[in-house]
Structures are given as C-alpha cells and as structure tokens.
Amino acid sequence: MSRLKSTDRPYDIVLFGATGFVGALTAEYLAAHAPEGLRWAVAGRDPARLEALRERLPGGSAVGVIRADSAEPATLRALAEQARVVASTVGPYITHGEELVAACADAGTDYLDLTGEPEFVDLMYVRHDARARETGARLVHACGFDSVPHDLGAYFTVARLPEGVPLRVDGFVTVDAAFSGGTLASALNQFARGGRMLAAARDRARHEPRLMDRRVTAPTGTPRYAGEIGAWALPLPTIDPQIVRRSAKSLDRYGPDFRYRHYAAVRHLPVAAAGVAGIGALAVAAQFSPVRSWLSGRLQPGEGPSAEKRARSWFRVRFVGEGGGRRVFTEVTGGDPGYGETAKMFAEAALSLATDPLPERSGQLTPATAMGDALLERLRAAGIGFRVAYEESR
Numbered sequence: 001m002s003r004l005k006s007t008d009r010p011y012d013i014v015l016f017g018a019t020g021f022v023g024a025l026t027a028e029y030l031a032a033h034a035p036e037g038l039r040w041a042v043a044g045r046d047p048a049r050l051e052a053l054r055e056r057l058p059g060g061s062a063v064g065v066i067r068a069d070s071a072e073p074a075t076l077r078a079l080a081e082q083a084r085v086v087a088s089t090v091g092p093y094i095t096h097g098e099e100l101v102a103a104c105a106d107a108g109t110d111y112l113d114l115t116g117e118p119e120f121v122d123l124m125y126v127r128h129d130a131r132a133r134e135t136g137a138r139l140v141h142a143c144g145f146d147s148v149p150h151d152l153g154a155y156f157t158v159a160r161l162p163e164g165v166p167l168r169v170d171g172f173v174t175v176d177a178a179f180s181g182g183t184l185a186s187a188l189n190q191f192a193r194g195g196r197m198l199a200a201a202r203d204r205a206r207h208e209p210r211l212m213d214r215r216v217t218a219p220t221g222t223p224r225y226a227g228e229i230g231a232w233a234l235p236l237p238t239i240d241p242q243i244v245r246r247s248a249k250s251l252d253r254y255g256p257d258f259r260y261r262h263y264a265a266v267r268h269l270p271v272a273a274a275g276v277a278g279i280g281a282l283a284v285a286a287q288f289s290p291v292r293s294w295l296s297g298r299l300q301p302g303e304g305p306s307a308e309k310r311a312r313s314w315f316r317v318r319f320v321g322e323g324g325g326r327r328v329f330t331e332v333t334g335g336d337p338g339y340g341e342t343a344k345m346f347a348e349a350a351l352s353l354a355t356d357p358l359p360e361r362s363g364q365l366t367p368a369t370a371m372g373d374a375l376l377e378r379l380r381a382a383g384i385g386f387r388v389a390y391e392e393s394r
Contacts, residue, residue, distance in 0.1 A: 009081070012040060013040040013086075016079065019050060026343040035351070038355070042054060070097070081103075086111050088112070094123075104139065110137060116239045137362060137363075152367060160388060162326055165256070166256060172264070176314055219261060310335075314336070315334055327393075327394050330386070348379055351378070352374050
C-alpha cells in the first residue's frame with residue numbers, strides 16, 4: 001500500500017539544504033536508495049551548486065532542482081506547495097527554520113528536520129501545531145541522531161515490557177565521532193539562549209493538553225555510577241529525553257506511569273569529570289558574543305569530518321527498562337552518528353513519510369508517533385541495530 005501519488009504535486013520529497021554537509025550525504029543516500037517511481041528534488045539558495053550536486057548523483061538527471069531561500073518566504077511557500085514531504089537540513093533552525101515550518105503547515109505538507117534545539121521545537125508547537133492539524137500536515141522534528149536512536153530505542157524497549165503497568169527506562173549513550181561546523185553553531189546558539197529556551201518550554205506547557213489519567217516524566221537525574229551497565233552515567237543536556245517524553249505522552253503503550261532518564265555512559269571517572277567540565281566551559285563561553293563568534297569560526301558551517309574519520313566512528317545506546325516484574329536490556333547501534341547514520345536516518349524517515357502506510361496523525365509529532373514500527377524496520381534493514389541484549393524476571 002504505497003503512499004506514492006502521481007498527480008497531486010510534482011514531488012514526493014524535496015530535500016532543502018541539499019548542498020550542506022549533511023544535506024549532500026542525505027542526497028547521496030536518497031539517490032542510492034529511493035524506490036522506483038519516487039519523484040524527488042534538491043533545493044537551496046544557489047542553483048549552480050544544486051546543479052553540480054545533481055550531476056554527481058547516480059541517476060541525477062531525474063532529480064529536480066528548486067531554488068528556495070530561508071530569507072525569502074515566498075520561495076518557501078512555493079517549495080511547500082510542490083512537495084508532499086519537505087526534509088530540511090538548514091540550521092540553526094531557530095534562525096532559519098520557522099518560515100518553512102509555517103509554509104508546510106499551511107500547505108498540508110509533511111515536514112521533517114534534524115533540529116536538536118528545544119526552543120525551536122517548542123515555538124513551532126505553539127505557533128503551528130494547530131494549523132498543521134487542520135491541514136493534515138505532519139511536522140516531525142529531530143529526525144537524525146537527535147533523536148531517532150533514543151526515541152525509537154525507548155519505543156523498542158517499552159514494547160518488550162508488560163502492558164498496563166508503571167515503566168522505568170534509562171538510556172545510556174556512548175559515541176566515538178567528530179562533529180561539523182553546523183553542529184557546533186547550533187550547540188553554541190542553544191547554550192546562549194538558555195532564558196529564551198526556558199520561556200518557550202513554559203509557553204508550550206500552557207498550550208499542551210494535560211494528561212488526565214496517566215503520568216509521564218523525564219527528570220534530569222544526577223551523575224552516578226550505573227552498575228547495571230558498568231559505567232559512570234552523566235545526564236545529557238540534549239533534546240532527546242523531551243522527545244521520548246512526548247512520545248510517551250501520546251502513546252498509551254508506555255503505561256500509566258512512565259519515567260525516562262537520559263545519560264552519557266563513560267567508563268572512567270577522570271574522563272567523566274573532564275566531560276562535565278568541558279560542557280560547562282562551553283556553556284559559559286557561549287554567553288559572550290565575541291567568544292561565541294570566535295569558537296564558531298574554528299569550524300565553518302558546511303565543513304565536517306573526513307570520510308576516513310566517519311568510517312571509524314560509531315555509536316551505541318543501551319537501554320535498561322523495568323516494569324511489571326520484568327527487566328530488559330536493549331541496544332541501538334550504528335556507525336558514524338552525526339553524519340553517515342544521521343543522513344541514513346533522515347532519508348529513511350523522509351521515505352517513510354512519503355511511501356509507508358502510517359498512523360493517521362497530524363500536527364507536531366515525534367519520530368515514534370509519526371512513523372513508529374515502519375521507521376524502526378526501515379532502519380534495521382539499512383543496518384542500524386535494534387536488539388534485546390538480555391531479559392530477566394525480578
């Protein structure tokens with residue numbers, strides 16, 4: 001039951017920001033894995049660079065080229081009206097993202113991005129969720145390493161625990177990878193906007209419907225030695241636990257009382273201490289505009305790790321879930337998290353929205369609530385591991 005259509009709009013998927021570092025990797029993945037009959041295009045503000053990218057792609061002659069600029073809302077509206085799904089890699093999203101979200105919500109076009117910016121996601125919920133529900137658009141944020149492995153990993157773990165009982169899930173992240181200029185710019189921008197991020201979260205809380213007969217929490221937690229995985233666990237200041245919490249609020253399968261905590265897993269205490277100090281120093285430095293600009297200049301947006309470095313990179317997220325007298329240990333594993341695997345996750349999410357039979361939901365959604373099992377099976381087939389490591393009765 002393919003969702004591919006031949007008459008309503010010219011393109012099934014348009015990739016916006018295709019000439020950026022992750023955008024180009026995503027374009028290459030789509031060119032290699034798009035099903036027969038998929039109509040897709042690359043979009044951005046520089047037609048010459050888009051044409052050069054298209055020439056490098058296998059079968060690129062069939063790929064469309066669309067000029068669109070985040071500073072020109074009319075071009076974004078035209079883009080949204082031509083596509084069934086728009087996938088955007090253009091960040092920082094708090095600076096460049098809203099006009100495209102608004103255009104997709106108005107046009108009834110499915111939208112997905114790679115943001116890890118909580119402020120942006122909260123603002124988009126308050127401003128555009130209601131309109132997207134009216135038009136049937138699905139707005140799905142955080143479709144890369146933020147937050148697909150964590151959201152779908154928790155979803156996978158919950159499915160292996162008893163139903164209708166309180167559940168507790170902890171996620172422990174380990175990575176060996178480098179990051180790009182765009183990622184650094186987004187992180188610095190987020191650290192600098194702490195007050196506005198908190199204000200956006202409070203505004204969202206005022207607009208969101210409250211759970212009446214269930215409870216879902218994602219507390220920050222404290223640093224601790226996690227004997228269940230044999231490593232130090234450091235709370236991660238990322239968007240991931242918020243995404244997991246929103247999936248749990250939307251899906252009854254997470255039980256009447258669900259709690260999720262999210263950590264970095266570090267084997268050695270000195271490394272853990274250095275990590276905490278480094279994040280703290282970066283957060284302080286980001287408060288000063290000259291320092292923030294200097295740091296951003298060390299790695300320009302569009303730059304990233306070499307193919308050799310990406311080939312050596314990897315990630316593992318371990319989950320420990322408990323409830324109803326059961327305890328389950330699961331893992332999500334893959335290669336280079338920030339780029340190779342993010343491009344894979346992002347492209348497969350776009351393909352899922354465009355082609356898979358999915359739940360009839362609209363508005364702002366998470367990867368788990370929008371695509372769930374369909375995306376999980378796509379990622380497994382693409383080489384990302386989801387497995388049960390160990391189960392026990394308690």
